[in-house]
Amino acid sequence: QIAQLMWLHTKNVDHVETHLKKALKKVRDLMAMEELKLEITSLLASVYMAKGKHLEAVNLINGTIELAINYQFWYCQMCFQLAKASMEMGNISAAVTTLAAGAEYAGRLNAQNTRILFSLSQAMALLIQRNFDVADVILKEVGAILENAEQSGLALSRSEILSLKVFHHVLQVSEYIWQGQIKLARQSLKQ
Numbered sequence: 001q002i003a004q005l006m007w008l009h010t011k012n013v014d015h016v017e018t019h020l021k022k023a024l025k026k027v028r029d030l031m032a033m034e035e036l037k038l039e040i041t042s043l044l045a046s047v048y049m050a051k052g053k054h055l056e057a058v059n060l061i062n063g064t065i066e067l068a069i070n071y072q073f074w075y076c077q078m079c080f081q082l083a084k085a086s087m088e089m090g091n092i093s094a095a096v097t098t099l100a101a102g103a104e105y106a107g108r109l110n111a112q113n114t115r116i117l118f119s120l121s122q123a124m125a126l127l128i129q130r131n132f133d134v135a136d137v138i139l140k141e142v143g144a145i146l147e148n149a150e151q152s153g154l155a156l157s158r159s160e161i162l163s164l165k166v167f168h169h170v171l172q173v174s175e176y177i178w179q180g181q182i183k184l185a186r187q188s189l190k191q
Contacts, residue, residue, distance in 0.1 A: 013051055016047055020047060035071060038068050041064045045061050049085055061081055065078050065082065083102070096126060102114075113164070117167075119138050123139050123142070127175055143168055146165050173189060
């Protein structure tokens, strides 16, 4: 908790890193402290990324993510962190794979909002990678889900649906522009 407070309220990232490493060593072998281990790992990975130590963050998360599979929040958190670190290192393919795994995991748990966020993030990474065909398939799939969200009984609020639609729309317009389909982008913007 001290390291978390320090992370939020100090500029001394090295001091935070030291506290987190000590905390992780202390709880590493305690089975009853799994969630605490995951919280410390996630926070330490954030510190590493803030310091530009993306490879250290990737290695730390990869060493812990299997433990997180039984904890929905932490598994999804770590998937997003792992994808972000991979993107920062220029490994877009690894980010796409991680985001796809997160979407599949969230889908199995029927966490639709999270599944859609993973899918849209995956589409964004694919667009950056200029893999338009696969990105288009994902965007069409998510678009259909969002169009029928209110009628299909998805457990999403109106604001969640609207936020996801905006994210989807931004990606759709970006795809059109990157592919040189300006007329389609204009039509989409008029909606």
